[in-house]
Amino acid sequence: MAQNKIVTLAHGGGGTASAELTEKVFMPALSNPILESLSDGALFDPPKNGRLAFSTDSFVIDPIFFPGGDIGSLAVHGTVNDIAVCGGIPKYLSAGFVIEEGFLIDDLERIASSMGEAAKKCGVAVVTGDTKVVPRGKVDRLFINTSGIGFVPEGVNISPENVKEGDAVIISGSIGDHGMAVLTKRKGLEFDTEILSDSQPLNALIEKILKADPGIKMMRDPTRGGLAATLCEIAKSSGNGITINETELPINENVRSVCEILGLDPLHVANEGKLVAFVLPKNAGMVLEAMKSHPAGKDSAIIGTVGGPEAGRVEMKTSFIGNRIIEPLVGDQLPRIC
Amino acid sequence: MAQNKIVTLAHGGGGTASAELTEKVFMPALSNPILESLSDGALFDPPKNGRLAFSTDSFVIDPIFFPGGDIGSLAVHGTVNDIAVCGGIPKYLSAGFVIEEGFLIDDLERIASSMGEAAKKCGVAVVTGDTKVVPRGKVDRLFINTSGIGFVPEGVNISPENVKEGDAVIISGSIGDHGMAVLTKRKGLEFDTEILSDSQPLNALIEKILKADPGIKMMRDPTRGGLAATLCEIAKSSGNGITINETELPINENVRSVCEILGLDPLHVANEGKLVAFVLPKNAGMVLEAMKSHPAGKDSAIIGTVGGPEAGRVEMKTSFIGNRIIEPLVGDQLPRIC
Numbered sequence: 001m002a003q004n005k006i007v008t009l010a011h012g013g014g015g016t017a018s019a020e021l022t023e024k025v026f027m028p029a030l031s032n033p034i035l036e037s038l039s040d041g042a043l044f045d046p047p048k049n050g051r052l053a054f055s056t057d058s059f060v061i062d063p064i065f066f067p068g069g070d071i072g073s074l075a076v077h078g079t080v081n082d083i084a085v086c087g088g089i090p091k092y093l094s095a096g097f098v099i100e101e102g103f104l105i106d107d108l109e110r111i112a113s114s115m116g117e118a119a120k121k122c123g124v125a126v127v128t129g130d131t132k133v134v135p136r137g138k139v140d141r142l143f144i145n146t147s148g149i150g151f152v153p154e155g156v157n158i159s160p161e162n163v164k165e166g167d168a169v170i171i172s173g174s175i176g177d178h179g180m181a182v183l184t185k186r187k188g189l190e191f192d193t194e195i196l197s198d199s200q201p202l203n204a205l206i207e208k209i210l211k212a213d214p215g216i217k218m219m220r221d222p223t224r225g226g227l228a229a230t231l232c233e234i235a236k237s238s239g240n241g242i243t244i245n246e247t248e249l250p251i252n253e254n255v256r257s258v259c260e261i262l263g264l265d266p267l268h269v270a271n272e273g274k275l276v277a278f279v280l281p282k283n284a285g286m287v288l289e290a291m292k293s294h295p296a297g298k299d300s301a302i303i304g305t306v307g308g309p310e311a312g313r314v315e316m317k318t319s320f321i322g323n324r325i326i327e328p329l330v331g332d333q334l335p336r337i338c
Numbered sequence: 339m340a341q342n343k344i345v346t347l348a349h350g351g352g353g354t355a356s357a358e359l360t361e362k363v364f365m366p367a368l369s370n371p372i373l374e375s376l377s378d379g380a381l382f383d384p385p386k387n388g389r390l391a392f393s394t395d396s397f398v399i400d401p402i403f404f405p406g407g408d409i410g411s412l413a414v415h416g417t418v419n420d421i422a423v424c425g426g427i428p429k430y431l432s433a434g435f436v437i438e439e440g441f442l443i444d445d446l447e448r449i450a451s452s453m454g455e456a457a458k459k460c461g462v463a464v465v466t467g468d469t470k471v472v473p474r475g476k477v478d479r480l481f482i483n484t485s486g487i488g489f490v491p492e493g494v495n496i497s498p499e500n501v502k503e504g505d506a507v508i509i510s511g512s513i514g515d516h517g518m519a520v521l522t523k524r525k526g527l528e529f530d531t532e533i534l535s536d537s538q539p540l541n542a543l544i545e546k547i548l549k550a551d552p553g554i555k556m557m558r559d560p561t562r563g564g565l566a567a568t569l570c571e572i573a574k575s576s577g578n579g580i581t582i583n584e585t586e587l588p589i590n591e592n593v594r595s596v597c598e599i600l601g602l603d604p605l606h607v608a609n610e611g612k613l614v615a616f617v618l619p620k621n622a623g624m625v626l627e628a629m630k631s632h633p634a635g636k637d638s639a640i641i642g643t644v645g646g647p648e649a650g651r652v653e654m655k656t657s658f659i660g661n662r663i664i665e666p667l668v669g670d671q672l673p674r675i676c
Contacts, residue, residue: 010669014562017668039497040558041393041424043490046384055379056432056485060470060477086379094394096483098436132398134674139398140476145434147394147485152381159377220378224352330355331348336472
C-alpha cells in the first residue's frame with residue numbers, strides 16, 4: 001500500500017478503503033480459512049467434551065515497539081496466556097484495532113505481521129476482527145483488543161479454591177523484565193545490558209505442566225501489579241496465607257540494579273511471560289522438572305509455600321532479617337504497561 | 339463510589355483501586371455467576387451440537403450518550419447482532435474498557451448499567467472483562483470492545499454463497515436512523531421531532547426468521563457504510579447483481595428531511611438495529627410476515643431482488659426515472675458513528 005502511506009479516517013469507514021486495509025494489511029499477515037470468509041462472525045466446531053474458556057484484554061502499551069516485543073505480539077501472548085492459565089488450550093483469537101488517523105501503514109504492517117507470527121507460534125488463529133480509525137488526538141497511536149477462546153480438557157480444574165496449606169508456590173522464571181524493559185525504553189535510559197521484555201506465550205509450557213500434574217491446582221500470569229498483586233489476590237480468594245522466600249526469587253541482575261536505582265520493587269513490576277503455579281507438595285519436584293525442561297520455564301523456582309500469615313496475607317522471608325508483609329499497590333507504578 | 343468521583347490512573351493499574359472499580363461499578367451492573375469467579379478467563383460448557391460463532395467490535399462512538407442509546411447498550415447490541423446475523427444464538431460477551439483519566443464515575447456507572455440492561459434484554463451474559471485507564475488526552479473519554487460467542491444450531495447455514503438470482507431482498511425497517519441521530523446530536527441540530535437511534539438487538543427477530551425459514555440464505559446488519567455498503571459487499575461476494583426499488587425503502591420522514599438538507603444519502607447512513615435478509619422467492623411472504631410480527635421488524639419490507647445488473651453491481655430503480663448505480667463510499671460520511 002505504498003501509494004497511501006498513512007491510515008486515514010476513510011480506512012475506518014466500512015467502505016472500500018476499509019476493505020482495502022483488511023485485504024492488503026491484515027489478511028496477508030493473519031490469513032487462515034476462517035478469517036478469509038470475511039463474515040460478521042467466525043464459525044467453527046465446538047470441542048466434543050470439556051469446557052470452553054473465554055478471555056479478553058485491551059492493549060494500550062506505550063511505546064508500541066519496545067525491547068523484546070511490540071503491541072502486536074504482546075496482544076497475542078496476553079490473551080493466549082490468560083486462557084492457558086485457566087487450563088485452556090488456546091484456539092481462536094479476535095483482534096479489534098483502534099487506530100489514530102495518520103498512523104503509518106508501514107508500522108501497521110509490522111504490527112500485523114508480528115501478530116501473525118506470534119499466533120503461528122502459539123498455534124492459534126485470528127479468526128475475526130474489527131478496525132476503527134479515529135481523528136488525530138482522539139487515541140494515542142494504536143490500541144488493540146484481543147479476545148480468545150480455548151478448549152479446557154475434561155478433568156482440568158484450575159481454581160483458587162483448590163489452594164490449601166502446604167502447597168508449593170512455583171514461579172516460571174525471572175520477575176519484572178517486561179515492566180523494566182518498557183520503563184527504560186520510555187524514559188530513554190541506557191544501560192550496558194539492554195533489558196528485554198519477557199513477552200512470550202506460556203501455552204506450550206502449561207501443556208508440559210498439565211502432563212506432569214493433570215490435577216494442578218492453580219495457575220495465573222502475574223502481569224499488571226506484578227507478582228505481589230497476583231499472590232495477594234490468590235491469598236484472598238483462596239482464604240490462605242502465603243509465605244515466599246526472597247532468596248529464591250529469580251530476578252535478572254540488570255532488572256535488580258535498575259529497580260534499586262529507581263526505587264522500584266520487582267515484586268510490583270509487570271511480567272508478560274511468567275506464571276505462578278500452586279502445586280501439591282508431593283508433586284512440586286515433578287512439576288518443577290517439567291517446567292525447567294521448557295525454554296519458557298528454564299529458570300523456574302519454588303519460591304514459597306501456602307501457609308504462614310493469617311488468611312489473605314502474603315509474607316516474604318527477607319534475605320536480611322525477619323519477614324516483610326507484601327501488599328498490592330493501590331494503582332500501578334507506571335501506566336500503559338500493557 | 340461517591341468519595342472518588344473520577345476515574346484515575348490507579349483504577350487501571352491492576353491493584354486495589356482496579357479491584358474496587360470492578361467490585362463497585364462493573365459487578366453490580368453486569369453480575370452473573372461466571373463473571374463473579376473473577377478469574378482470567380470465563381469457563382462454560384460448549385453446545386452439544388451445531389457450531390460456534392465468534393465476533394468482535396470496538397465502539398468509539400462520539401458522543402457516548404446519544405438520542406436512543408449510549409455506548410454501553412450499543413456495544414452489547416452491536417456484537418449480539420453480528421452473531422445473530424450469522425445464525426448464532428448469542429450467549430456470552432466479553433467487555434474491554436479503555437477509559438480516559440478523569441472520566442466521571444457517575445457516567446461509567448450509567449454506561450455499565452445500560453450494558454447490563456441491554457445484556458439482560460438480549461439474553462446474554464457479560465462473562466469476562468478488562469479495564470485499562472490511560473492518561474488525559476490519550477483516548478477520547480471511553481472506548482469499549484465487546485466480543486461475543488454464540489451457538490449456531492445444526493442445519494443453519496447463513497452465507498453469501500447461498501444467494502441466487504431471483505431471491506427476495508428484505509429489510510427489517512427504516513434506514514439511516516442511527517447515523518442521523520448521532521449526527522444531529524453531534525452538530526447540535528434541533529428539529530421538531532428528535533431523531534432516535536435504532537440501536538436494538540436483532541436476535542429475537544432472527545429467531546422468528548429462522549423458525550419461519552430455517553434455510554434462510556443470508557442475513558447481515560447494515561451498520562457502518564449503510565445499506566449501500568452491505569448490498570454491494572453481498573453482490574460482490576455472492577457473484578450476483580442486485581436490484582432494489584427506491585419506492586419500497588422504508589425511511590422515516592425526519593431522517594429523509596435532514597438527509598435532504600445536509601445532502602446525505604440515507605443508503606449510506608449507518609443503522610444499528612436493522613438487518614437485510616436474502617430469501618427464496620417462495621418463502622419471502624412467510625418470512626416478511628414473521629418479521630412484521632416482531633417489534634424490531636414491524637416496518638419490514640421487500641425492497642428488491644437478486645439479479646438485474648452484472649455480477650457484483652447494485653442498481654436502484656428510482657422513484658422518478660431510470661436506474662441509479664449504488665456504490666459503496668470510499669470512507670464514511672462521518673467518523674466515529676459506532
